[in-house]
Amino acid sequence: VLVVAADDGVMPQTKEAIDHARAANAPIIVAVNKIDKPEANPDRVKTELSDLDLAPEAWGGKTVTVDVSAKKRENIDLLLEMILLVADLGELKANPKRNAAGTVLEASISRGRGPVATILVQDGTLRVGDTFLAGTVVGKVRALINDRGQKVESATPSTPVEVLGLGGLPQPGDAFQALPNASKARQIANLRQTQAKERELDSKGPRLTLESLQEQVAEGNVKELSIIIKADVQGSAEVLADTLTKLSDEQVKIRIIHEGVGAINESDALLASASNATVIGFNVRPDRNAREVAERDGLDMRLHSVIYNVTDEIKKAMAGLLEPTIKEVRLGTAEVRETFKVPKFGFVAGCMVTEGLIARSGDAHARLLRDNIVVHEGRIGSLRRFKDDVNEVKTGLECGIAFERFKDVKVGDVIEAFTVEEVAATV
CATH class of the missing domain: 3.40.50.10050 (Translation initiation factor IF- 2, domain 3)
Structure with missing residues (x-):
């Protein structure tokens, strides 16, 4: 479904999306959104799309086009009907009774959950407890999370879900399948790992010293x-x-x-x-x-x-x-031990400075790290020792830290303070 804003018209990213869809030989349905806005001009959008060989059916073309308003939910049911119609005409079918198969969309490591893969089920039904094989990674489905963050017991065709319970990180684009035999899945994974190592060795050039x-x-x-x-x-x-x-x-x-x-x-x-x-x-x-x-x-x-x-x-x-590059000078780190709300000051993280010092004066900046992944970068709005405002807090001392315009701080996060300076390029 190609969504185009009725007020903006065709943008560069719209053309890129059309090229991707055509490269994948996927049928295109156009949803002209935001028709409720006063400056909306659906006809202009359709003219621009016609120039890209996407003439609407109402104009004698072959492209299913629906004017919608997501905000007011106008014509959403009609759009869903058109999607089903195009699927029926193209005989786009799947068998929900077979073992699941599909594609890995993304993969990452999550604190407390381990390797997590976002997948799209394209055939069959994936269930909690199934043996899961994607590329060289094998695992047993421990949990399935839908697009609303809810745990589900199964995922049917055309359903995107997050899969927990993997033994590693699959690659985006890898095909996955659910297998009834866990030992067979491990054998296939081991074979693929061996083949991957051989390909890697063959592709490596001489070591650079x-x-x-x-x-x-x-x-x-x-x-x-x-x-x-x-x-x-x-x-x-x-x-x-x-x-x-x-x-x-x-x-x-x-x-x-x-x-x-x-x-x-x-x-x-x-x-x-x-x-x-x-x-x-x-x-x-x-x-x-x-x-x-x-x-x-x-x-x-x-x-x-x-x-x-x-x-x-x-x-x-x-x-x-x-050109001269910006180099960071690390000042120190603090570990978030508790979070709480303080009257007049809002959301505050109770921290222990574990290294160096935390400062908020001058050109000091700070970033919030979660599993050493940057969650936020900005400036410290408030730095307090007990009830006193301070400019810096040194190693071994407790303090309260609040970021400017940012509140998503969790226990276990690390706050890193730093300054920046210009140095000569070295690459």
């Missing part, structure tokens, strides 16, 4: 930039790896030697040290052991939250045009 890199640069030969990627979710890691690999040119070849999900750990740092690689963290932070290795070995770690900034930085590095 500092000596060989300097020799290649001095002789003007092809240079390699080795990169390790860690992200908050698997989808982001894959997009980054694919995007950066495509930046390779005749002078510099970009080689992704590892990509993964979760905080940058000691193993990542040691790998970067051994292979002279740059570590890119997307919405994640290094843990304490990784920071120690990075400081000891002088590793280059780049931490970002916008994919465009990553690609832009690498492009400039390849062209030798890197």
